[in-house]
Amino acid sequence: xxxxxxxxxxxxxxxxxxxxxxxxxxxxxxxxxxxxxxxxxxxxxxxxxxxxxxxxxxxxxxxxxxxxxxxxxxxxxxxxxxxxxxxxxxxxxxxxxxxxxxxxxxxxxxxxxxxxxxxxxxxxxxxxxxxxxxxxxxxxxxxxxxxxxxxxxxxxxxxxxxxxxxxxxxxxxxxxxxxxxxxxxxxxxxxxxxxxxxxxxxxxxxxxxxxxxxxxxxxxxxxxxxxxxxxxxxxxxxxxxxxxxxxxxxxxxxxxxxxxxxxxxxxxxxxxxxxxxxxxxxxxxxxxxxxxxxxxxxxxxxxxxxxxxxxxxx
Amino acid sequence: xxxxxxxxxxxxxxxxxxxxxxxxxxxxxxxxxxxxxxxxxxxxxxxxxxxxxxxxxxxxxxxxxxxxxxxxxxxxxxxxxxxxxxxxxxxxxxxxxxxxxxxxxxxxxxxxxxxxxxxxxxxxxxxxxxxxxxxxxxxxxxxxxxxxxxxxxxxxxxxxxxxxxxxxxxxxxxxxxxxxxxxxxxxxxxxxxxxxxxxxxxxxxxxxxxxxxxxxxxxxxxxxxxxxxxxxxxxxxxxxxxxxxxxxxxxxxxxxxxxxxxxxxxxxxxxxxxxxxxx
Numbered sequence: 001x002x003x004x005x006x007x008x009x010x011x012x013x014x015x016x017x018x019x020x021x022x023x024x025x026x027x028x029x030x031x032x033x034x035x036x037x038x039x040x041x042x043x044x045x046x047x048x049x050x051x052x053x054x055x056x057x058x059x060x061x062x063x064x065x066x067x068x069x070x071x072x073x074x075x076x077x078x079x080x081x082x083x084x085x086x087x088x089x090x091x092x093x094x095x096x097x098x099x100x101x102x103x104x105x106x107x108x109x110x111x112x113x114x115x116x117x118x119x120x121x122x123x124x125x126x127x128x129x130x131x132x133x134x135x136x137x138x139x140x141x142x143x144x145x146x147x148x149x150x151x152x153x154x155x156x157x158x159x160x161x162x163x164x165x166x167x168x169x170x171x172x173x174x175x176x177x178x179x180x181x182x183x184x185x186x187x188x189x190x191x192x193x194x195x196x197x198x199x200x201x202x203x204x205x206x207x208x209x210x211x212x213x214x215x216x217x218x219x220x221x222x223x224x225x226x227x228x229x230x231x232x233x234x235x236x237x238x239x240x241x242x243x244x245x246x247x248x249x250x251x252x253x254x255x256x257x258x259x260x261x262x263x264x265x266x267x268x269x270x271x272x273x274x275x276x277x278x279x280x281x282x283x284x285x286x287x288x289x290x291x292x293x294x295x296x297x298x299x300x301x302x303x304x305x306x307x308x309x310x311x312x313x314x
Numbered sequence: 315x316x317x318x319x320x321x322x323x324x325x326x327x328x329x330x331x332x333x334x335x336x337x338x339x340x341x342x343x344x345x346x347x348x349x350x351x352x353x354x355x356x357x358x359x360x361x362x363x364x365x366x367x368x369x370x371x372x373x374x375x376x377x378x379x380x381x382x383x384x385x386x387x388x389x390x391x392x393x394x395x396x397x398x399x400x401x402x403x404x405x406x407x408x409x410x411x412x413x414x415x416x417x418x419x420x421x422x423x424x425x426x427x428x429x430x431x432x433x434x435x436x437x438x439x440x441x442x443x444x445x446x447x448x449x450x451x452x453x454x455x456x457x458x459x460x461x462x463x464x465x466x467x468x469x470x471x472x473x474x475x476x477x478x479x480x481x482x483x484x485x486x487x488x489x490x491x492x493x494x495x496x497x498x499x500x501x502x503x504x505x506x507x508x509x510x511x512x513x514x515x516x517x518x519x520x521x522x523x524x525x526x527x528x529x530x531x532x533x534x535x536x537x538x539x540x541x542x543x544x545x546x547x548x549x550x551x552x553x554x555x556x557x558x559x560x561x562x563x564x565x566x567x568x569x570x571x572x573x574x575x576x577x578x579x580x581x582x583x584x585x586x587x588x589x590x591x592x593x
Contacts, residue, residue, distance in 0.1 A: 039350025043554040044593050046354055046384070077382075079354070081555065119454060128426075128452070152423065154452035269351040270386065314352050 039269045040314050045080035046271070047098075051309030056102055056126075059209065059233045060240075060253025060288040061200060062303065063126065063157075066107025066115050067295050072126075074309070076100040092137035102127040108157055123155035141171035151200075159197045163188050178220035186211040187236070201287065203241030209252075210234045225261045240287035251285035261311070271314030278307040347554040348593055353385040354556070355403075359588030364407055367496065367519045368526075368537025368569055369487055370577040372424070375411025379588070397435035401445075404428050413455050421453035439469035449485075459485035463496075475501040479522070488572070490527030496536075497522050511545040515565075528572025537573060541565030545590070556593030562586065 040046075056063040056072040064072055078098035085092045104126040107115035113122035131149040138144070144166070151161040165188035173180035186209070193199050193206040200207060213231030233252035240249045257280035264273040282303045284292055289299040358380045363373035383403030390397045407425040408414065414422050427450065433443035442465070449459040460483045467476035478500075482493035500517030519536035526533045543563030551557055565584045574580040 037349070039352070040348050041554075042347025042556065042593065044348075044354065044556055046352065048384075077384075079356075079382075121454070125450070125452070152452070154423070154426070154450070156454075269349075271350065271352060314350065 039267070039271060043082045045082070046312075046314045047078040047080065048312040049074065049076045049309055051276075051307050053305055053307040055303060055305050056104070057253075057282055057292075057303060057305060058200065059211070060255075060282060060284055062288075062292040063102065064104055064106050064108055065291070065293070066111075066117060068106045068111050068115070070104055070106025070109060070111065073103040073105075074101065075103070089139040090136075091139060092135070094133075094135040094137070096131070096133040096135065098131055100127075100129045100131070101125065109155065112155060112157075117157065118153065119156040121155065125154040126157050128152050128154055141174055143167075143169045143171070145169070158202070161190060161198050161200055162192045163190050165189075173217075173219075178218055180215070180217045180219075182215040182217065184211075184213055184215075186213075190239075199241075201239060201241045202243070203238060203248075204246060205238035205241070207239030207241070208236035209239045210236045223262065227259045227261075229255070229257045229259065231255050240285060242287045243290055247286075249285050249287045253285060253288050254283045256281050257305075271312060274311045276307075276309055276311055278305075280305040280307075345552045347552070347556065351387045353387070354593045355383040355385065355591065357381050357588055357590040359561075359586050361584060361586035363582055363584045364409070365537070365567055365569075365573075365577075365582060365584065366487060367498070368539075368567065368573045370573065370582075371407070372409050372411045372413040373577075373582070375409060375414065375416060377411075378408040379406065379586075380408070381405040394437055395434060396437060397433075399431075399433045399435075401429070401431040401433065403431075414453065417453070417455070419453040419455070423452040424455055426450050426452050441465075441467045443467075449487075456489070457485050459487055472505055473501050473503045475499075482525075486524075488525060488527050490524060490532075492524040492527070494525030494527070494532075495522035496520070496525045509547060513543045513545075514541070515543065516540045526570055526572050528575065530571070533570050533572050535570040537567055537569050539565050539567040541584075548589075556591050559590045559592075561588055561590060 051074040053072045053074070054064075055069065056074075064070060076099065078096055081095045081097075083093045083095060103109060103124045105111065105124065108117055109126050110122055110124045112118050112120050118126075129149055129151045131147050133145050133147040135143060135145045147165045147167070149163045149165065151158075151163070153160070165186060167184060167186045169182065169184035171180065171182055173182070188209045188211075190199055190206040190208075195204050196202050198206075211231055211233050213229060215227050215229040217225065217227035219225045232254045235248055235250050235252060238248050240252045241247070242249060257278060259276060259278045261274050261276040264275060282305070284301050284303065289301045292300045292303055294300050358378065361377045361379065364371040364377045381404065383401055386400045388398045388400060389395070405427045406423065408422045409424040410416065410422065414424050427447055429445050429447040431443050431445040433441055435441045445463045445465070447461045447463065449461070451458070461480050462483055463478055463480035465476060465478040467474060476499075478496075478498040480496040480498075482495070484493070486493055488494060497520045498517055499520075500515065502513050502515040504511060504513040506512075516539070518538045521532055521534055521536055524532050526536045541563055543561060545559050545561040548558040548560060549555060563586055567582045567584060569577060569580050569582070
């Protein structure tokens with residue numbers, strides 16, 4: 001079975017960019033005189049990444065499956081529009097539009113003509129997501145984001161999944177200085193589904209998903225920023241339906257990760273660039289371990305993920 | 315399949331409108347929301363038909379063309395070599411007709427193209443660019459085509475003549491027996507009128523070898539087109555949200571024999587309208 005998709009990278013890529021921005025800003029106060037002028041003082045922000053991983057897990061559901069798993073490559077691009085910024089309790093309104101992609105070299109990608117998965121046509125392009133987010137910023141570092149995402153698969157690895165997601169977060173770096181905890185909660189629900197169609201688990205019913213997490217970080221080093229994101233993914237209803245007996249298992253996965261982000265020089269007229277590394281461990285639930293079967297078909301409860309990538313912010 | 319022709323058109327329209335409506339970038343430093351070296355161009359167009367270099371793709375439903383391009387100015391201001399730029403971008407075609415939602419796949423996303431381009435600007439307004447493009451079809455309507463193209467253009471008295479040569483490296487636009495070589499010659503006379511940019515693009519597409527393979531072998535003449543485009547700004551050039559515009563136009567396309575056979579007619583009028591951003 002091969003019926004998955006993803007909004008994944010949330011941990012590594014977004015965290016890396018956030019870290020990098022935090023690092024840049026923390027350095028900026030010390031280097032104000034030496035820093036070049038802001039190359040982009042307007043209301044639009046461009047962010048891009050390319051990452052390479054040994055395994056793509058979407059909310060605990062393995063995507064690089066089969067005998068040959070290959071690697072996953074994640075090019076992404078985001079355009080942020082700050083439509084309002086002010087003082088007081090209501091700080092900002094932003095709109096983000098973006099695309100996130102997963103290219104696979106293994107059985108779910110360029111080797112699919114041999115594996116027979118998806119289109120069985122040897123196409124690299126496993127996943128392409130499009131999203132639009134309305135973000136509201138409040139006093140105290142609180143934020144609320146509402147995101148609509150369409151998860152599509154150009155190589156027919158899965159049927160298109162459409163989802164609405166709410167994220168409530170808090171950025172406590174202003175209070176904690178170079179440290180931060182950044183707790184958050186995500187609630188997402190699938191829309192426009194049918195039996196075995198339009199669902200992350202390929203199940204019978206549309207799923208509802210809850211994610212709780214924190215991302216402890218430190219930006220006090222001049223050469224790198226570090227973070228240790230921790231999160232847990234839960235089904236609030238039919239999100240992790242077992243492909244064996246249809247049981248909706250509450251626990252999806254637990255994740256613990258470490259990310260190091262190294263800025264590639266100061267801010268220039270080309271923006272900010274960084275190199276980032278990540279390592280992640282996931283403990284999987286009864287449904288998700290089935291999707292993470294090894295080459296012999298044995299379900300695996302643990303998964304280690306390594307990643308490296310470049311990030312860009314302008 | 316299609317793409318870079320459209321991509322260039324969208325990007326060129328945005329650039330042309332920017333130049334005509336706001337003057338050159340050299341004069342813009344104070345208040346410029348984006349004085350850095352990176353430029354974002356985006357557009358979303360709606361059309362009644364999609365012909366790629368004269369080769370019919372679809373005219374049975376609504377066609378949407380979202381596109382984005384990121385330009386990086388590596389160098390600017392030299393004497394002989396005025397500028398060196400790198401562009402990365404994507405162009406897409408979404409179809410509600412028989413090659414999209416109403417087709418065998420039932421999927422909207424007919425085409426997605428990716429390109430990377432290196433351009434060099436010389437004194438006298440002459441520009442040369444080399445572009446690698448991958449034309450892909452997410453809904454499986456055609457096999458991927460990979461192409462290398464070279465384009466030379468000049469800003470001669472607002473006529474903007476250009477020549478483009480393209481070489482298929484893998485896959486074929488015409489679905490023929492051999493990879494093709496393509497030549498396009500064109501111009502886009504343009505002027506600004508009361509804050510509105512008007513252009514009259516004219517072009518001809520020719521096969522240098524194997525690009526328009528038909529029943530009688532490779533045909534030299536692929537298409538001729540002439541059109542009119544109007545671009546109206548929605549924001550000032552100092553807006554912190556970039557320069558937004560709406561544009562619309564019509565093209566009359568006269569087809570060669572092999573393309574006429576595919577379409578079932580020897581000509582087509584293509585109408586399109588859209589919104590553009592340059593930042």
